[in-house]
Amino acid sequence: MRICVAGLWHLGVVTAACVAAAGHRVTAFDEDEAVVAGLRNGVLPVDEPGLAELVGRGLADGTLEFTDRREQALEDAELVWIAYDTPVDEDDRADVEFVLERARSIVAAADPEAVILISSQLPVGTTQLLERPSRTFAYSPENLRLGDAIAAFTRPDRIVVGVRPGADRRLIEEVLSPFSVRIEWMGVESAELVKHAINAFLALSVSFANELAGVAERVGADAAEVERGLKTESRIGPRAYLRPGSAFAGGTLARDIDYLTRIGEREGVPTLLLGAVRASNDEHRRWALRTVQSLVDPSRGLHGHVIGVWGLVYKQGTDTLRRSSAVELCRELASAGAQVKAHDSAVSAVPDELAGLFTLCPTPLDAAQDATAIVIETDWPAYRAVDPECLVSAMRTPNVLDANGFLLEALAGHDAVRYIRVGTPAA
Numbered sequence: 001m002r003i004c005v006a007g008l009w010h011l012g013v014v015t016a017a018c019v020a021a022a023g024h025r026v027t028a029f030d031e032d033e034a035v036v037a038g039l040r041n042g043v044l045p046v047d048e049p050g051l052a053e054l055v056g057r058g059l060a061d062g063t064l065e066f067t068d069r070r071e072q073a074l075e076d077a078e079l080v081w082i083a084y085d086t087p088v089d090e091d092d093r094a095d096v097e098f099v100l101e102r103a104r105s106i107v108a109a110a111d112p113e114a115v116i117l118i119s120s121q122l123p124v125g126t127t128q129l130l131e132r133p134s135r136t137f138a139y140s141p142e143n144l145r146l147g148d149a150i151a152a153f154t155r156p157d158r159i160v161v162g163v164r165p166g167a168d169r170r171l172i173e174e175v176l177s178p179f180s181v182r183i184e185w186m187g188v189e190s191a192e193l194v195k196h197a198i199n200a201f202l203a204l205s206v207s208f209a210n211e212l213a214g215v216a217e218r219v220g221a222d223a224a225e226v227e228r229g230l231k232t233e234s235r236i237g238p239r240a241y242l243r244p245g246s247a248f249a250g251g252t253l254a255r256d257i258d259y260l261t262r263i264g265e266r267e268g269v270p271t272l273l274l275g276a277v278r279a280s281n282d283e284h285r286r287w288a289l290r291t292v293q294s295l296v297d298p299s300r301g302l303h304g305h306v307i308g309v310w311g312l313v314y315k316q317g318t319d320t321l322r323r324s325s326a327v328e329l330c331r332e333l334a335s336a337g338a339q340v341k342a343h344d345s346a347v348s349a350v351p352d353e354l355a356g357l358f359t360l361c362p363t364p365l366d367a368a369q370d371a372t373a374i375v376i377e378t379d380w381p382a383y384r385a386v387d388p389e390c391l392v393s394a395m396r397t398p399n400v401l402d403a404n405g406f407l408l409e410a411l412a413g414h415d416a417v418r419y420i421r422v423g424t425p426a427a
Contacts, residue, residue, distance in 0.1 A: 007084030029073030162191025213423030223423020311378020
């Protein structure tokens with residue numbers, strides 16, 4: 001089948017590469033000439049494990065091509081897959097018009113018989129704004145996770161697809177069936193709302209676990225043990241998104257919380273719980289800063305202290321600094337007077353907009369030199385390889401803050417290290 005994928009950032013490139021690998025002929029389109037030129041030469045706009053190899057195979061065997069010419073992308077396309085990543089601002093408000101403007105142009109130029117499948121993360125009701133009479137539209141919410149996107153696309157638990165009553169599903173089923181035999185068919189608006197609901201529920205679970213962890217820290221409990229008690233309850237289960245640790249960063253979860261609260265305001269539906277989730281998460285986001293400040297003389301604050309930050313990217317397995325909670329922590333530490341030293345396995349240079357905020361160090365131990373505390377922000381394997389004795393020798397005071405317990409086995413039992421994680425009292 002000939003398929004056009006429109007939008008070439010994380011979602012679109014993963015979609016195009018995976019669908020081409022399944023045997024379809026995919027022409028992937030984006031208006032950005034530089035992005036297209038890079039992809040033609042195997043240069044991805046965002047890092048994702050295994051994606052460069054998958055793109056390379058598609059280019060080599062001729063099942064995948066990239067273009068910045070809309071007409072070329074749409075020529076003979078039987079299915080047009082709209083997969084633009086929806087931009088968000090610093091307050092997690094999505095630029096929906098960015099996607100709508102491009103999608104409208106795609107729909108207008110596509111063959112009237114082509115099926116339009118939308119996966120961009122958009123508020124419920126958006127598909128209706130694009131629909132035209134006598135044309136099949138469908139909405140299938142994206143299910144990707146940075147660092148594990150190919151597995152999420154090719155081996156999902158199920159695929160949700162929203163269509164109108166009486167729509168011909170055969171073409172969509174042919175494209176999606178290689179990835180899952182379980183397709184959950186439903187109405188368009190229901191499918192759109194499913195995406196919001198999943199991310200809101202995950203955000204709620206993260207905030208709930210971290211609020212419990214805050215109580216555990218004060219009363220002498222261990223939040224990891226509480227987590228085990230919850231997950232062994234049959235009504236909750238072992239795969240529940242209940243683990244004390246970092247706050248969820250801005251982006252996917254925060255965007256859907258914002259979508260739902262705005263829809264609630266528009267429709268006159270109170271969304272008190274969703275507002276509380278955002279407020280709870282924003283409060284927990286300051287856990288590392290508060291904990292670092294508790295380790296120093298409050299009369300002097302962080303002035304004169306070196307704080308090391310291990311990990312800067314949004315998530316292990318990627319190289320993106322956009323919406324990174326680690327970068328925000330560096331800003332807060334620097335504003336509080338600390339000298340910040342940072343290391344990240346995927347970052348070799350400091351972007352211009354972050355120049356002066358921290359010193360980027362070539363090794364984890366360099367970032368730990370003379371530090372009052374180290375904060376673990378990204379779970380890179382290199383941090384587990386650091387010799388604890390060398391870490392103790394390098395630091396001014398061996399305080400290690402590790403929200404997610406990544407180095408628990410390596411450091412928790414070391415007599416000289418003060419190891420602090422979310423949900424346990426600071427020793």
